[in-house]
Amino acid sequence: MPLDGPALAKALPQAEGLQTVHNLLCRHEAVHFQRAAKAAAVAGEQLLVGCTQEKRLFLELNAQTEGALPAEEQPIRFVNLRESGGWSKDARQAMPKLAALIAAAQLPDPDPVPTVSYRSAGRLLVIGAAEAAERAAAMLADKLDVSLLLSDVGSALPQVRERAVHAGRLTGLSGWLGAFQVRWDSANPIDLDLCTRCNACVDVCPEGAIGFDYQIDLGRCTGHRACVKACAVAGAIDFNRATESQSETFDLILDLRPAPAFSQHALPQGYFHVGADAGKLFDAVLKLRELTGEFEKPKFFQYKQKICAHSRNERVGCDACVQICSARAITSELATTGGIRVEPHLCVGCGACTTVCPTGALSYAYPDAPTTAKRLRTLLTTYARAGGRDAALLLHSQGAGSRLLGELGRAARTDADTHGLPARVLPVELWHTASVGLELWLTAKAQGASQVFILLTDEEAPEYRAALAEQAEVANTLLAGLGYAGVHVQLLEARDARDLAALDATLRSALPASVVRLAAAFAAQSEKRATLELALEHLVAQAPQALPEAIALAAASPLGSINVDTGRCTLCLSCVGACPSAALADNPDKPQLRFIEKNCVQCGLCAGTCPEDAITLQPRLWLADAGKARKQARVLNEAQPFACIRCGKPFGTLQAVEAMLGRLAGHPMFQGEALQRLKMCGDCRVIDIYSNPSEVRITDL
Known part of the structure; x- marks a missing residue:
């Protein structure tokens, strides 16, 4: 690589004095690294190595250098300068880029965050045909407690019983590393727990419907039942046995079936689907052998329900995070808390949910x-x-x-x-x-x-x-x-x-x-x-x-306005209560609906809540007054107040009261004087009810 030490020193104040560029620092120039490691320890400075390929060797050299601090006490930072810029046809023009990479590599590590823990005792379930499952189990049995779930009939189990074997149709699989819940239906006449694998049933079956997996192929069996007689002592075969639903907890899952048990893109940690791919099986076996003990990962997200735009008043607004999560770690809590729930054990830390969240209720933490x-x-x-x-x-x-x-x-x-x-x-x-x-x-x-x-x-x-x-x-x-x-x-x-x-x-x-x-x-x-x-x-x-009045944006925009059909809006202000971002507000002094465009996140809760369907979204960036207008409250709708016919106090809008009267005038419960109470404020309505008890109806109470 064409590296210019003095040029880098000019671009990096912290590299002042840099003159020498090494090209075999990990080999015969290793003494220079050792001197730098000792000097960094004495000065309490950070040590940065512009090579990632030999990171392990440099860490070993540091550990062997007398006077250098252990990497645990003073971490050594590494930055890739070679493939990132040094190995390019533009390498001689890449000094600014290399300086930038060096500067960024010296930034401190992110602040620590809470962690998510997993605990695995090494209980592994292998799902698949008998022979393939046994081969996989043999590669793992010395490290893990292996059980089998036979999903197909027709292959062979070993004569010697070495591990727990179940058979049946998988009906449910959920969970994560250390906490998988497996459910299956067992309907085969042969009970593998009772079967001694004596092969007597195999010998007497005239249709050859019983294989060395000790399961009956019911499609071939014609009902001779010779196998039942042959198994009389063990009693493992019963054609009248009802389908039995079973469940058990496992720490790890190895799935050898053609189709995975999970359909999402990001599979739960601890679940490995390999199908018939030998290469995938090899990789999975290496990883599974190391998955016993306690493990931690960062909790990648933070959630603030207060500003979440998912739902209000049992109405769903924004569900972008639920839709985008490829691990299915996010679920709606519409029926309970009204927000969303993120299962940290399923979260893979992709951060996509935080990217599409319009309010920042979900934020990336690490x-x-x-x-x-x-x-x-x-x-x-x-x-x-x-x-x-x-x-x-x-x-x-x-x-x-x-x-x-x-x-x-x-x-x-x-x-x-x-x-x-x-x-x-x-x-x-x-x-x-x-x-x-x-x-x-x-x-x-x-x-x-x-x-x-x-x-x-x-x-x-x-x-x-x-x-x-x-x-x-x-x-x-x-x-x-x-x-x-x-x-x-x-x-x-x-x-x-x-x-x-x-x-x-x-x-x-x-x-x-x-x-x-x-x-x-x-x-x-x-x-x-x-x-x-x-x-x-x-x-x-x-x-x-020159700025336009506004820039129209796509529907995915977190910026925009709303349009209110003033002919339909009754100023009930239900939209104000639904807005999670304080974009909509009322006026305590008069019937008004006000709006601050800067705060609008285009979640649609206002439109979904409006009983009159008077609101539509308008994704845009409004640039009136150089963008300052979008920060100011503006009136979207206002109306003449309606005064209580008894005390004269304003309590609603003329349009809202007229709409209510129009809808209820024909109802038998609102005839005569009872209809007049709809024109009263809440206090006067109560007074009128108790002042005229003979006119009180069930609906008044």
């Missing part, structure tokens, strides 16, 4: 949005300070995404036709690409990014792809409407190494989009809507053209 935003800002500011132009952030997963980019870098080193990552493309490794969405994309644009690329691999569920595409459309529409030229947010597809050439060509040919004249300096907030507003304010202020 790392949180301010931490991720600080990393993006560090990359952009360091890159610009080092002289870089038109920075493009490439968001990718730390799993398949990192592997693909590594393969792209290695291909660029050996293949003349492969370009590698362009010098302006800054790779950003995330736990999952779906964890970063609209507010951070726009924040990056406000802070000087030219583009945001999102690399989608075979890890992304179809739900994620659809949601990211919708949000990308909103972002591009917003920025185009403000006058920023080019494609600003782009999804890149590369499912595996076969797509490397297309990915390389796309990145190389992508033209930079326009950037803001002055990069923003704000820090992202913990509240999603606050960050979104800061980004919008800066982008509007820096807009390169």
